[in-house]
Amino acid sequence: MPILNGAEIIIRQLERHGITVIAGIPGGANLPLYDALAASTTIRHVLARHEQGAGFIAQGMARATGAPAVCFATSGLGATNVLTALADAAMDSVPMVCITGQVARPLLGTSAFQEVDICAMARPAVKAVFAVHEAGELAATVAEALHLAGSGRPGPVLVDVPKDVQLERISVADWPEVSFTMAQEPLREDALQAAVDLIDRAERPMLYLGGGVVRAGGAPAARRLAERGTIPAVMTLMGLGTLPADHPLSLGLLGMHGARATNLAMAECDLLIAVGARFDDRATGLASAFCPLARVLHIDIDPREMGRLRGVEVALVGDARRVLDKLAERVRPQLRPAWREHIRRLEAAHGPCRTDGAVPEGPARLIRRVAELVGPDALITTDVGKHQMWVAQAYPFSRPGQLLTSGGLGTMGFGLPAAIGAALACPGRRVVCFSGDGSLQMNIQELATAVEQQLDLTIVLLNNQSLGLVRQQQRLFYGARCFASAYPLAVDFAAIARGFGLRAHDLSGAGQTTDEVLAWALREPGPCLVNVPIDIDAEVAPMVPPGAANTLMIGGEENGPGAQREPQAVAAVC
Numbered sequence: 001m002p003i004l005n006g007a008e009i010i011i012r013q014l015e016r017h018g019i020t021v022i023a024g025i026p027g028g029a030n031l032p033l034y035d036a037l038a039a040s041t042t043i044r045h046v047l048a049r050h051e052q053g054a055g056f057i058a059q060g061m062a063r064a065t066g067a068p069a070v071c072f073a074t075s076g077l078g079a080t081n082v083l084t085a086l087a088d089a090a091m092d093s094v095p096m097v098c099i100t101g102q103v104a105r106p107l108l109g110t111s112a113f114q115e116v117d118i119c120a121m122a123r124p125a126v127k128a129v130f131a132v133h134e135a136g137e138l139a140a141t142v143a144e145a146l147h148l149a150g151s152g153r154p155g156p157v158l159v160d161v162p163k164d165v166q167l168e169r170i171s172v173a174d175w176p177e178v179s180f181t182m183a184q185e186p187l188r189e190d191a192l193q194a195a196v197d198l199i200d201r202a203e204r205p206m207l208y209l210g211g212g213v214v215r216a217g218g219a220p221a222a223r224r225l226a227e228r229g230t231i232p233a234v235m236t237l238m239g240l241g242t243l244p245a246d247h248p249l250s251l252g253l254l255g256m257h258g259a260r261a262t263n264l265a266m267a268e269c270d271l272l273i274a275v276g277a278r279f280d281d282r283a284t285g286l287a288s289a290f291c292p293l294a295r296v297l298h299i300d301i302d303p304r305e306m307g308r309l310r311g312v313e314v315a316l317v318g319d320a321r322r323v324l325d326k327l328a329e330r331v332r333p334q335l336r337p338a339w340r341e342h343i344r345r346l347e348a349a350h351g352p353c354r355t356d357g358a359v360p361e362g363p364a365r366l367i368r369r370v371a372e373l374v375g376p377d378a379l380i381t382t383d384v385g386k387h388q389m390w391v392a393q394a395y396p397f398s399r400p401g402q403l404l405t406s407g408g409l410g411t412m413g414f415g416l417p418a419a420i421g422a423a424l425a426c427p428g429r430r431v432v433c434f435s436g437d438g439s440l441q442m443n444i445q446e447l448a449t450a451v452e453q454q455l456d457l458t459i460v461l462l463n464n465q466s467l468g469l470v471r472q473q474q475r476l477f478y479g480a481r482c483f484a485s486a487y488p489l490a491v492d493f494a495a496i497a498r499g500f501g502l503r504a505h506d507l508s509g510a511g512q513t514t515d516e517v518l519a520w521a522l523r524e525p526g527p528c529l530v531n532v533p534i535d536i537d538a539e540v541a542p543m544v545p546p547g548a549a550n551t552l553m554i555g556g557e558e559n560g561p562g563a564q565r566e567p568q569a570v571a572a573v574c
Contacts (some may be wrong), residue, residue, distance in 0.1 A: 001173050002079035006135035007036035010099065013142040015042050017178045019070050021424050023048050023057035027074025027497070028031075029114060030101025032166035046424065046453060051078050053417040055085020056443070058096045059176040063404045064379060066215065068095040068180075069421070076114030079160075080121065084411060086156045087125040091408025092238060093215060095154035097145045099484040104164040105133065110245020112194035119160050127155030135168035143176040150180040153302040154215060158278040177478045187318055187326065191378065194314045195297050196330045199447050202271035204334045204339045205231045206291075208254070208283075211238025211407065212276015212300060213320045219400040221324035222275065223247070228328055230336045231273070234262055234344055236283050238407045241397035251343070255283040256544045257389040261346040262356040263542075263550040266291055268342070276320045280408065289549035299323045363387065363462055363534060364394040370432060370460060371396050373522045379404060379422045383439030386468035389540040407520040413442030416459065420446060423455035430456055430522065435492065437463040447500040450527040457527045460518075461493055464534040473546075474538050476554070486536065506531040 004012065010033060023046040026034040026282075037045055048054035052077040053190040054071045061069035073082045102108070103115045128148045130141050138161070145157040195357050199205060213222055214427045219242045226233050226249045233243050234254040251262040259462040266272075275487065277283065284290040286310055295313040298306055299320060316323050367390060371378075376398040382388040382405045397403055404422055405416040415549040419433035440461060450457050471485035497504035505517045508531065510528070512520075521528045541555030 001171040002169050003168045003169055005032065005036070005167050006132075006138050006161065009135065009138045009172060010161070010166075011036040011040055011043065013175065014070060015040060016175060017143070017146055018067075019043060021046060021061060022070045022072060023054040023421070024072030025051055025054060025074065025078060026072075027078050027101065027114070029075035029103055029163050030072055030078075030099075030166070032163060033101060033161070035098065040119060046420075046449065048417070048449055050087050050443065051081035052413065053443050053446040053449065055082040055096075055098065056088075056414055056417035057421040057424070057446075057449070058098070059085060059089055059094050059414075060381065060404060060418035060423075061425040062089075062096045062421075063401070063418065064422040064425040066095075066217075066401070068097055068146050068154075069425075070097050070099065073098060073100045074114070075100060075118070077118050078114075079118035080116060083118075083122060083125065084409075085176060086122060086158065088406055088409040088411045088414065089156040090126050092211060092406065093154045094156065095149040096156045097142075097149050097159060098156065099159045099161060101166070102160050103163040106163070106164075119158065122158045126148050126158050126379035128157045130157070130159045132159065132161045132165055135165050135170045138165070139172060139174065140176045143178045146178045147180065151232045153212075153407075184318055184322070187316060187323065191314055191316055192326060192330075195316055195327060198271055198295060198297050198314060199229060199231075199327065200272065200332045200334075203219050203336070204269045204342075205229065205271040205273060205336075206266060206269035206294070207231050207233035208236075208272055208274040208277050209233055209239040209242045210236040210275065210277025211391055213239055213324070214240050214276070214400040216276065216301070216320035216322075217317075218276070218321035218324050219243075221321050221328055224328040225324055225331065229331050229334050230340060232265065232340070234258070234266060236277050236280075236407070237392055237403075237405060239400075240392060241400045241402045244398045245396040246398075253392050254287065255550060257393060257540055257542065258550070259393070260350040260542050260553050261343070263544070263553060264346050264350070265343050267293075267549075267551050269294045271295050271297065271417045273297045273299070275324065276301075277306050284309075285544045285552075286548055289551070304474040363390040363538065365520075366460075366514065366532060367391055367394040367434070368396065369518060370522070373518055374430050374432060378402070378432055379419075379426060381405065381419040381431065381433045383433075383435040384410045384412045385436040385439055386464070386472070386538070386540050387434050387436045387439075387462040390462070390470075393540075412439040415439060416443050416450070417446045419454060419457050419459070420453065422449050423450075423454065423457045427456075430458070432522070433457065433459045435461050436468060437461065437465060437487065437493070438467045440493070441491070445494070447497060447527070451501040454526055456525055458521050458527040459497075459527075461529060461531045462534045463493065463531055464536045464538065465490060466536050468536075469540065471536070473542075475537075476543070477545065486506055493529065493531045502526075503528040504531070505529075508533045
């Protein structure tokens with residue numbers, strides 16, 4: 001039996017279970033772990049510039065592949081720095097394992113240098129926490145952490161290992177194996193038949209598809225069900241691409257920044273088939289007014305979601321792909337011509353989202369042009385802000401999992417490191433990160449990581465010199481008192497990017513056309529940044545005011561119901 005220290009056991013177990021890339025930063029409390037990692041011949045280490053960046057790099061890998069990814073951090077500040085990335089992963093059900101160093105066991109609870117109780121801090125924000133006290137626990141703990149991260153409803157797992165446990169030497173006899181499958185209870189036949197009956201009897205059904213469908217690989221089954229029953233489908237931010245944007249049954253994004261016709265159609269459906277979606281407020285608006293005429297069929301792998309925010313007629317707990325496959329086999333083929341015609345009339349009356357407005361380089365046009373240049377195989381990441389919603393509205397997502405974005409936590413600073421992770425995990429695919437100037441500055445240091453790794457990554461920076469969505473809400477709901485939401489300093493992002501070693505172009509100057517610059521930026525290998533000036537007053541529209549029903553939309557069309565509504569008229573609902 002080999003005699004190994006705790007750190008070597010961790011690395012050996014990660015190797016055995018297929019981990020090939022780890023992002024992290026060394027520090028005093030995890031140096032034994034890094035010493036063991038240095039001897040690995042199969043694991044590539046990516047040295048991030050900030051632990052939050054390391055966490056989001058791991059997220060990018062996990063979101064791009066669906067498999068658990070791993071990051072390392074030291075104790076104290078290192079562990080607290082990565083906590084935001086872990087909370088973000090929990091909100092969006094992303095499988096990852098973070099292994100943190102901790103002060104030696106005799107120092108625990110003494111307020112030692114760089115000591116924090118990260119397990120207590122992380123417990124409410126992650127799927128599971130392991131505080132390891134003996135080296136003999138490590139092989140099983142690492143295997144269990146990987147299993148929990150990737151099985152059932154995925155999520156982040158924290159493993160905290162004191163420094164002396166990393167150095168403790170033991171003989172290792174057993175190497176527990178990891179399984180990412182969990183035994184599922186058989187679907188109740190009565191519930192399945194009740195679901196089929198609901199769908200068959202519905203005159204105006206609607207599919208409400210969330211990220212759970214993507215994670216389960218259920219997009220083909222969702223499409224079969226939609227086509228068999230002629231059921232229109234809306235998607236959450238995390239579910240975009242489940243049906244291709246050009247599919248005749250796809251109504252795109254719903255909710256706060258969904259198209260007017262989409263939200264109005266939702267209000268008239270008589271059956272809501274929610275799959276892998278958790279009824280969050282950005283999607284539903286005022287919960288009591290969401291789909292008020294609809295009975296609800298809810299499908300989710302997590303039984304805790306059933307009835308949590310909306311009462312359900314029928315609940316089917318199980319893997320989304322499995323359940324959708326069964327429903328697609330059983331429901332009666334229908335054309336539902338009256339429902340489809342009604343939706344077509346809504347779309348004709350209200351038209352598409354108008355996202356360009358007075359913007360010199362209209363964001364929707366630019367986003368669609370990027371899509372044309374990169375083709376359907378590209379991976380797209382975004383940060384959080386106006387650009388995120390413009391991408392959600394305008395990018396023609398053609399496949400599930402194509403968009404990697406922070407949905408539940410809405411973390412600015414997500415986009416760049418997540419793009420790095422996606423590029424590491426999928427080296428044959430072009431990765432494009434749409435970011436905003438506010439978001440990019442939150443993890444801009446990771447530009448160095450992108451250069452060191454020589455990744456095929458293009459950052460399209462939509463720069464309005466502001467915290468755009470904050471300013472938009474101030475303009476609409478706070479009497480246009482725009483305080484602390486604009487940046488007085490005009491940052492030369494192209495120069496900064498070049499300082500890190502990236503190719504960069506700034507469209508604020510004269511010279512090449514936008515098409516020429518984009519074609520160049522997306523054709524050449526290696527990391528690149530394109531700075532695109534955006535009008536500070538360009539708004540994301542339509543918009544559902546916070547706390548309002550989805551049918552109470554402002555902006556987004558030149559003519560039609562609600563187009564000329566004064567913002568002050570809806571301020572009372574906020």
